[in-house]
Amino acid sequence: MQPDDSDLDQLARTLDAAHVFHSWSAQGVKSALTIAGGKGVRVWDHAGRDYLDFSSQLVNTNIGHQHPVVVEAIREQASLLTTIAPSTVNLARGEAAKRIAGRAPEGFEKVFFTNGGADANENAIRLARLYTGRDKILSTYRSYHGNTGAAIVSTGDWRRVPNEFARGHVHFFGPYLYRSEFWAETPEQESERALRHLRRVIESEGPASIAAILLETIPGTAGILLPPPGYLEGVRELATEHGILLILDEVMAGFGRTGEWFAFDAYDVRPDLITFAKGVNSGYIPVGGVVIDDPIAHAFDERVFPGGLTYSGHPLAMASIVATQDAMESEGIVANAKRVGAEAIAPGLAGLAAKHDVIGEVRGTGVFHAMELVADRASRAPLPAADMARIKGALVERGLLPFVQDNRIHVVPPCVVTDADVAEALAIYDDVLATAL
Template identity: 40%
Template sequence: MTTEPMTSDEMIQTCLEHTMFSWTATGKVSPLPIARAEGVYMYTPEGKRILDFNSQLMCVNVGHGHPKVIAAMKQAAEGLTYVFPGAATEPRARLAKRLAELCPGDIDTFFFTLSGAESNENAIKAARLFTGRFKILSSYRSYHGATNACMQLTGDPRRIHNEPGSPGFVHVMPPWPYDYSFGDDEEQITAQHLRYLEETIMYEGPETIAAMFVETVTGTNGILPPPKGWLQGLRALLDRYGILMVCDEVMCGWGRTGKLFAVEHYDVVPDILTMAKGLTSSYVPLGAMGVRRKIAEHFREHVFWGGLTYNAHAYACAVALAAIDVLVGEGMVENAAKQGAVMREEMDRLIAKHPSAREGRCIGLFGMMDVQKNAAGESIAPYNGTHPAMGRLAQFFRDEGLFTFVRWGSFMCNPPLCITEEQLREGFAIIDRGLDITDEVYEG
């Protein structure tokens, strides 16, 4: 039976009638109709071109429809696609060996999942089983996934609507406060925060805390690289109390920051490293929890009480190998570092030109810009709130063919790592015109 391709309106209406969407009431969502995608561009059924300035959810790192990955997918589909998780397969073996070669330090053993949330869920289990402790620390400005335990691990407001949840999670202030007026002496900020954190550990009882989860570079809650010396200081602090460090690199890993893994910027090896998204560039679902040798050795003798039907899915592992080969072999990690300098230049240009542009942060091609409402630097939108001008800005981006996320008083700048300088400047040219909207409501 042949079926005629849907128009945009048909696609939207059918999806609204028969599916639910993430983080929204279905009656209030306006989904973007996409028929195909190639490189850094997406296309509607009618052929409108849209520049993907967020790699979808910071995940299509090698770009859309890369021919080498597609070819590998076709080849893998003709071979072994699925066997039960207790089987040994060549894709499982080859991917695990490749990851052992690429991951920092002695992280050389992996538990495969289907998502970042599942990777973090299993990291929670592993930390508790390994240490015999129960409590988990994480930051208020964090996102770690939407599954049950990960929703409580998450610090941002999406957690609130899923409470009460699993017990044992303790949230702490992040090193960077939400209000920027804390000063810019990063070494002082680091020293003060680590002192506060040690006091929190004392109050909670260090013998009760299994691990602290951190996004190596905070993602949706600000694109916040840690202040100078903080991650190294955190490593030493947690070691002092026998608390594991878990680095969530679901967003910031796989080249996004201009290094293969963001921890490489800080010369730190976590006890557990979680990943997904860029692992396959999201061509198929796959995540992984990587553990250091001491933890792997523990679970050679003790049961790891975790399991998934799709653990080490043969087809997904084969696709991951192809995506990694493209990412590394075509120099996309290096391109992220190179184009990150262009992004920094463009952000600085917009801040100098537009009074409403408050700040731009980027590390590699992991970026965000904040919008202010006055010369005092107040955000145009309150925490977990919005402003009509930000809604108009989001609509302008959509109308002008720029896909990104506008959240509260900020918007994302996270294009695929294959983007060229010309394409990157194309995106910022649209942003330049859009900021005229927020300039109009700026209270000079």
């Protein structure tokens, strides 16, 4: 329990209300939660109350809050060199790129650094268009790729609609067996029919006009939708058949979240471009990037790549990547995420589903799970927004920070979570689902 400092809490609230313009929000709606500090899987407010963080904030604090190795690496780099232009050579940048490329498949030697996941996808799209000489980007309706020009239009959810300023984007339906668009009854049917749908979209749009297919390896914000057997491999085959690049968005799913270094490591698929952010350094310093297949990278050996950012490869971000990657490896954090997911989270959520009719489906892997809540199991009608808001408030009141999206509770703690932490969270979910509705 942290010391009570109500004066600081009031100051934070006053300043926020007066001066902060919040993302994805109506500005008149004020948050009831102030966060003053954190460590591991817990955060606390100025009043000294602890919260178990099962949101990982925006599913990015994979290594947990305030990991001492990463904090110290940032401190050391700040004392040496806080910033430098991206055109220069810098040791921290090279070390960070080496570690990221080392996690990718063979033949990915180059990394382009960005400020976050949105501009990682933005620049992957740029690379695909420049390399292929084509314009269109295909992505799914159930997706989120970021809030910049091409990234938000690639996004499939509602946030795309008021922001459709970029050109050349086409959407299709990806697999989601629980709410199948294809009248499928098995994962195999869902995969086969979703691939048939994608083939028809490619054929109808004109294959020679399509630069890339952009997919979240495992769609995150859209519902943690694990691809059914053969789907990613089938998309790869379709892309190869038509000379289309495959971009896998690993911004949320990458670097331990699924119990793998990259989520696609669990599938027999090789992308052409890999985007990342979030878990690569747990969000300690804003950073993202694109891992580039060698033929694409070498296409710009003599040709100028027309893209760049002032803070590309920022030294503080690079130091945080190196420290995060080294700590995750030496401490077995990715393996922990895989084990805890399989042995604690998955069976625990299955037990809740057996107990509470409001849970229509649970799904996930590693520390990347979701409970889909329904008003009726037979019709699968989503639980109304008012009920979801009541559940979210009750979870916070009981000391758990949830990630709630639409009619789902995403169970996404840091990769350092323990069995005891999971048991504590499951007890809170159980209590809230039994009493809040």
